[in-house]
Amino acid sequence: MTSLVVAPPLLVCRAHIAYGDRRVARDLSLEFPAGRTTCLLGRSGVGKTSLLRWLAGLLPGATQAQPIAFMAQSDLLLPWLSVLDNVLLGYRLRGDAAALRSAEGRARALLDDVGLAGRSGDRPDQLSGGMRQRAALARTLCEDRPVVLMDEPFAHLDAVTRFDLQDLAARLLADRTVVMVTHDPLEALRLGHHIRVLSGPPLAAGEPIEPSGPLPRDPADAALLGLHARLLAELRGQPT
């Protein structure tokens, strides 16, 4: 399950983001290095989701340069499709029958990985909140794109499931350009090559923090605990 395309970097260049009169970002420039996972932290409402939507080309003025997989803050499952069909949504929408057939096996495997093997025929409204989030995660991973954008992908999962799925994501997303919004500093430390704390308004990114060690990292690592404190302080608005 390696994509053939080499993952590109993501660039934000002098971006303006505004909703009506409310300016979220102004002249924002930022780079997300190719083939790496960048975790974004930031206070609620600072503009993380907006930035991600910008990167996905969903905001006015933004463009989507390369194929991406996008996992939004809400699960966005289609209620009329089974869980399996939801996971395969991208292939169904692109209408390539051969690709769809060949993807089905992977979709089932992914559902198995996220613990929904027995639920692939259920409708989304028969799932619990965490199950829905896992289905959305499986859909995003199934897309198999060089660039992956994820908005709080594990927010509704219990600690154990979260830990396992972090491993899964780290494995499947290796060598892709990933931008992941999270509220959990430990999650960022476990999964991010780079971690950036966003502040604002206007939206600004702190210096990238680059913990060492291969992904996924061990959260019990003492070095990480120090960074944890630093992240919290930065979040609190007191850069150390």
Next chain:
Amino acid sequence: MTSLVVAPPLLVCRAHIAYGDRRVARDLSLEFPAGRTTCLLGRSGVGKTSLLRWLAGLLPGATQAQPIAFMAQSDLLLPWLSVLDNVLLGYRLRGDAAALRSAEGRARALLDDVGLAGRSGDRPDQLSGGMRQRAALARTLCEDRPVVLMDEPFAHLDAVTRFDLQDLAARLLADRTVVMVTHDPLEALRLGHHIRVLSGPPLAAGEPIEPSGPLPRDPADAALLGLHARLLAELRGQPT
């Protein structure tokens, strides 16, 4: 802001919970002590939300014995009401004009507490995900009920905001009977008089864990760290 009614205990007595053929709980009996906060942990899909809905009297066979405030897993803000009006929804629905007037001040204070002071006139679709969750929290707290049921109330909040709002909740919910579902063992340790790990199916509750010390507890406490490991193990299905 103390409620006049003395908070009652909550009892689940030989409850059956099922969706069609899918049995979630069978002959479940459980007690939530009066005036205390019980935190529920459990794997995704085990039935936490179902249990909470049972307690709220929202499932067939269940009854709602006393006034409750219920915060669901999704924010359930009404898109046609301003944030302030959403917070006051209960008072508006009950149609008691005097109560509504007297609650407005508290609602504004609560919006201030959750960091939405400047957004009380906004429509919910102008808020970020975390802001919406904070508005829903304010609505729940504004209800000022002796029994409060909350389903993952802080899931979409960054670590700092979450910490502050945990304090707020602990302060405002003291002496009430609170049942809170959470996925964060540290949050449970910080806020719960009792912590119960749910397992299943069929749904069953582990022995109550009762950390010592007043709420909110300090997460850095060494005693809590031990309990943290125990909770994780119990979640993983290996009770220590």
Next chain:
Amino acid sequence: MRPLVTAVGLLLGWEGLVWLTGAPPYILPPPSRVLTVLIERLDLLLAEALWTAAEMLIGLLLGLALGAALAVAFAASAGWRRWALPLVVASQAIPVIAIAPLLVLWLGYGMASKVAMAALVIFFPVVSTLYDGLRRTDQGWLDLARTMDANPRAILLQIRLPAALPALASGARIAAAVAPIGAVIGEWVGASAGLGYLMTLSLARGQTPLAFAALVVLCLLGLALYHATDRAARRLVPWQSQGE
């Protein structure tokens, strides 16, 4: 059992109305008289009802197909929207008396012109509600589909259309309810059979009870079609719980 109770209740209400307003039998015959005629002339009524039912059904199917196609065209193309939408709205303002000779000229006096007239009445609620539904799609879904490189066609057919099915169901219910009058109006184009024809005929001859018996049969046909459509519509959107 329940429909029977309802029917008896309605008949009593009707009798009460006759009694209260003092409407003479040649304007509003009492239900007892209408029932007698209904039973006496059942063979005639059923034969005519068959015609009307056929017009209703074909008109409804045609109206649904045409309405759905137009709504999709409006949702898909600004050109269709700009040029055809005013036409569609304006078409609802055309009385049968103005359009009947045209229909006859193009389609002749056969069933085709009647069905066309019926479909003209029936298709509009379908276009209108479905088009409304198609432009109300959740923005989140549309955004998701865009990130998946879906073309507008796929988005329309696989996201917007299924999401608009509850709206279509709503339109289909209205369409089913107006199908009887559509068929009767169709018969006005020039018919020699059907309940509408029978009604005009018997009203002209002063046989008001027979006219009302035909009306009762027409209403029953309408109710049956409405309930069948309602059932089908509920089945169309199983993911959406609908109260009674």
Next chain:
Amino acid sequence: MRPLVTAVGLLLGWEGLVWLTGAPPYILPPPSRVLTVLIERLDLLLAEALWTAAEMLIGLLLGLALGAALAVAFAASAGWRRWALPLVVASQAIPVIAIAPLLVLWLGYGMASKVAMAALVIFFPVVSTLYDGLRRTDQGWLDLARTMDANPRAILLQIRLPAALPALASGARIAAAVAPIGAVIGEWVGASAGLGYLMTLSLARGQTPLAFAALVVLCLLGLALYHATDRAARRLVPWQSQGE
């Protein structure tokens, strides 16, 4: 500018239709003739249009009010649903020819019976869509309201009704589009003014161009009412983005 282009386009299309089908002028007059008559008899047409517009507007308002009230009653009470819903559905099957004498009997020859007839046509889409909307309320909101000890009335008025406003908007759009035909049908009850009256009269007199001029004015009235309603409907649900 754009409406003008549309109008010219439609006229060209009409002329083309006449040319293509070879419809004789006494059945489908060419737009040039109709335009001439339209301009020559503008004062007459406007005077008649005033009547019809009044009937349309009053009928629409009445229909909206009645439809909304009934939908709320259906949503609130199983009794209303059981007894009145079949009546409402059946009411759509009744042709004007059967009910006109009754209306005159009860409401006299004045405007009241015409408006009543128009409202009868107009109210149904409103009941149907709004009632559909009322029974589609998000279960989460209903549960929340229940935990807040809201009585069914408060839930209906403060949760279900606002949540169903997009559906009501959909119904109002249909109602506006059928309002012209409602008014014309109303004029059938016995009128001495109005565009429908003028149309019947001139068709019977072989003055087809005048009839079509009246039809054009009627369609314009319909379009204007539709667009006004569309605007109002969008304003009704500002929280819901609607594409063009």
Next chain:
Amino acid sequence: AQDKVRLLLDWFVNPDHAALVIAKQRGLFTKHGLDVELIAPADPNAPPKLVAAGQADYAVSYQPTLQMLVAEGLPLVRVGVLVAQPLNSLVVLEDGPVKTIADFKGRKIGYSIAGFEEAILGAMLEKAGLTLKDVTLININFALTKALMSKQVDGVIGAFRNFELNDLALHKAQGRLWPVEANGVPTYDELVLVAKRETVDAARTKKLLAAIAEATTWLLANPDEAWRLFSTSGKELDNELNKLAWKDTLPLLATDPTALDRDRYQVFADFLLKRRLIKQAPPLDSYLRPIR
């Protein structure tokens, strides 16, 4: 004080109503102490029923309609006459293939009033040696000239001799016409005045008919001035068709609206019976009320 009278026309105002309109315009009703309101409905079947229901005092209707309604038990009486002969006729295009009624064999005929017009047509065809089975009947719903001119049908029944030929002429077509009463159908009164049996007021009716008679006399003597008065009395009356029809209609108006030919009703009732349009013929006295 003026006696308020509500009179329902059979249809929109047209030259057939000349006497009524002129009586009103020249104040002849007022002169006889009546305040008459003329109301035009769109459905010719409704007025007699509304009179029977007491919603109006008089209605303009047709002899065949009256006899069929009375046979169905409506409490109506004929109190006067406006046109004392049939207007109905069978019409074809002059340059069409049908030269005699016998030529209709295998052709299409349009009608508008089911039952009654079928019966008339049946009688006419039988006189020419055909039956209804030899032709195809098509309901054209009053679009007579349109159906003829667009060649959707070969002939139409229900054409009024004072209107349809003129309508054809205005569209530069010529019609050929067979009057019904000359081709196998008993003669009858086309336009009659009816009232409700129980409440008919002889004295008032006398005044009404007197005003109508006076108006008829005047308009026959002053046809051009009468046309001006008529054509300006309401909307859309001043048009070519009405102008042409006016000339053809005046000679058809009954000079004596009180006239009553009882035999004609007996014969026509028998015709209706034979054609099975009525099940039994009510006694003439029950629905003929001579006003002298």
